[in-house]
Amino acid sequence: MAWQNNTPPPPPPPPVPPQLPSAGSRAKGCLGSLLSLGVVIALGFGASQVFDDDDTSGPSASPSASSSSSGGDGKARNWSKGDCGGPDPEKGSDSYRMVDCDDSGATFEALEIMDASIMPESIQCPAGTDLIIEVSITYGRSSSGGGIPTETVCGRNLSGDHPGDAGAGGGQLVKGDCVDDRAQEIACASAGSSDLKVLGLVKKKADCPSGTTEPMELLFAIGRPYDVICGGKV
Incomplete structure (x- = not known):
């Protein structure tokens, strides 16, 4: 007679609960997302400056130039204050x-050389700047422009045309310029009764100087050193 085992089989093991990520791994994942977002924001902000041709309050010139030029000895040198370009x-x-300042192709002189920035509003050139040029370095033999931004040239025209002078209606917004009711820069010579003269560019309305009749609060812009245009009578 065969022996029969009547002992019931052991119960199946309980299911293993899914492992949750540790606090460190969760933090790492969040940090990665934040870093990715930061890159997207930075790239988007830079692209808006490069491709937005409708910004009437910005500089009136090209944003690009070569990073260096070869002199008579064949050696390359960086841009310096007082250099000329065309x-x-x-x-x-x-x-x-x-180019040399006495060259027939020279059209502007560098008033100041400043750091490069992916935040265009953070670059504030000195008064009298007619054009702002982004200087970049390129590798290889490519002549299509682009490259890595290295510095910024604040240029003044060698001709008698100076849109960057206070009140002339061009260049960066400075004290002495005029703006319309949308905070867009205009030439003071063509300003009307509803337009304003810039008495100051400050962070808070309370910092506006006396004579301010209409402080204009601006939308937030990364890097811009002022948030309020202190407007007064033209």
């Missing part, structure tokens, strides 16, 4: 290059 037809109508 159009660079080899790289397109919106590009500039360094």
Whole structure:
């Protein structure tokens, strides 16, 4: 007679609960998302400056120039205050290059050399700047422009045309300029009764100088050193 085992089989093991990520791994995942968002914001902000041709309050010139120019000894040198530049037809109508100030192709002189920035509103050139040019370095033999931004040239025209002078209606907004009711810069010579003269550019309305009749609060812009235009009678 065969022996029969009547002992019931052991119960199946309980299901293993899914492992939750540790606090460290969750924090790492969130940090990665934040970093990715930061890159997108930075790239989007830079692209808006490069491709937005409708900004009437910004500089009136090309944002690009070569990072250096070869002198008579064949050695390349960086831009310096007092250098001159002119159009660079080899790289397109919106590009500039360094040339001798007595060269027939020279159209502007560098008033100041400033750091490069992906935040265009953070670059504030000195008064009298007619054009702002982003200087970049390129590698290889490419002549199509672009490259890595290295510095910014604040240029003043060698001609008698100076839209960056206070009140002239061009360049960056400075004290002495005029704006319309939308905070857009206009030439003071054509200002009307509803337009305003810029008495100051400050962070808070309370910082506006005496004579301010209409402080204009602006939308937030990354890097811009002022948030309020102190407007007064033209």
